[in-house]
Every structure is written in C-alpha cells, then in structure tokens.
Amino acid sequence: MGIARTISVSAMIVLLLVGCEKEPDPDQTYVNTGKAASQKLMQSLKGALMTAIADSGIAGAINVCNQKALTLTTQIDAQSDSITDMRRVSDKHRNPHNALDATDQEAFAYFREYLVKHDSLPAYHIIKSEGDLRFYQPLAVQPLCLNCHGQIDKMDSNVVAAINRIYPEDKAAGYSLGDFRGAIRVTMLK
Numbered sequence: 001m002g003i004a005r006t007i008s009v010s011a012m013i014v015l016l017l018v019g020c021e022k023e024p025d026p027d028q029t030y031v032n033t034g035k036a037a038s039q040k041l042m043q044s045l046k047g048a049l050m051t052a053i054a055d056s057g058i059a060g061a062i063n064v065c066n067q068k069a070l071t072l073t074t075q076i077d078a079q080s081d082s083i084t085d086m087r088r089v090s091d092k093h094r095n096p097h098n099a100l101d102a103t104d105q106e107a108f109a110y111f112r113e114y115l116v117k118h119d120s121l122p123a124y125h126i127i128k129s130e131g132d133l134r135f136y137q138p139l140a141v142q143p144l145c146l147n148c149h150g151q152i153d154k155m156d157s158n159v160v161a162a163i164n165r166i167y168p169e170d171k172a173a174g175y176s177l178g179d180f181r182g183a184i185r186v187t188m189l190k
Helices: 002-020 026-067 069-078 102-118 143-149 157-166
Strands: 083-089 125-128 132-140 180-189
Touching: 026 069, 026 083, 026 125, 026 132, 026 143, 026 157, 026 180, 069 083, 102 125, 102 132, 102 180, 143 157
Parallel strands: none
Antiparallel strands: 083 180, 125 132, 132 180
C-alpha cells in the first residue's frame, strides 16, 4: 500500500506541474519570430555586401542593395508561414519601396521619443492592429554604412556618382555613426 500511495502522490504532482505549465506567450512568439527574421536578413545583406565589396569595391556593392536586397528580404519572409511581409523602412529612403506608411511613422515616432529619453534605441517595437502585428527592429548606422550613407563630402566620389546614377532621388545620405537610420519591419498574422 505504501508504494501505491507514493506512486499516486508522485503522479498527482506530475499532473499538477504539467497543468500549471504556462501557454507560450504569443507576444514573445512574435518577438522571437521578428528578431530571428531581422537577424537573418541583416546577416544575408551583410554577407552579400562584403562579397560585392571584395569583388568590385564599395561603388560596385551599391548594386547589391539595388538588385539583391529586396530579393533577399522576400526569400526570408517566404520561409515563415506567420510572416506576411518583411521590408526595410526609412523616412530617408534610397529606394521608394522602403518609404514609410502611416503605421511605420508611428513606430518611428516611438523610436525617436525613446532615443531622446534614453539616449539609446530600444531593441524592438511592436504595433498591433486588427488583422496583423508589426515587429520593428531599429537600425543604427554602423561603420560600414558610412561608405554609402555617410556625409556626402566624406564619401568616395565614385560611390557618390554610382548612388546618383542608380538612385537619382536619394534621401539616404548624411548620417553619422550611431544615427537612427531606419528599421526592419516584420509583419505577422495575429
């Protein structure tokens, strides 16, 4: 009888513990999905840029952003059933495809307000609407970025010429190291 009671008590404890397990937090699931997709995109873009720079220099690497960035982004968002759209967005865009919509503007206002209050950018921001959820990962200017997005008078003249040729209405220059430059937006179904 003692063994049966011990097994019974042990079984009840196991059932109690299993019953107390939390359901996965849906917000954390969105954060994990958004972070993973953003990191994958940044690694893919950086790898493509580094290869292009090694092959044809900074001026030649501009073609990666022009010809491959959108394709890489589309490939990454196609790998997830929960992601409906993914893009890089900026209020000072180079490619008009990356211009802000009204929801993006709300996210950028949040990032700028946060930056003023905390002197740093948050890791991410989420905006929920009726049908979907948008995860935003802010992008700050890194040293490599300055080659094409820095102060025009400090950029190589061949790079400036290539930018002007490919993006005649470019708005994405004039940044300094660490500036808030844009965000990766990952849109997911709620």
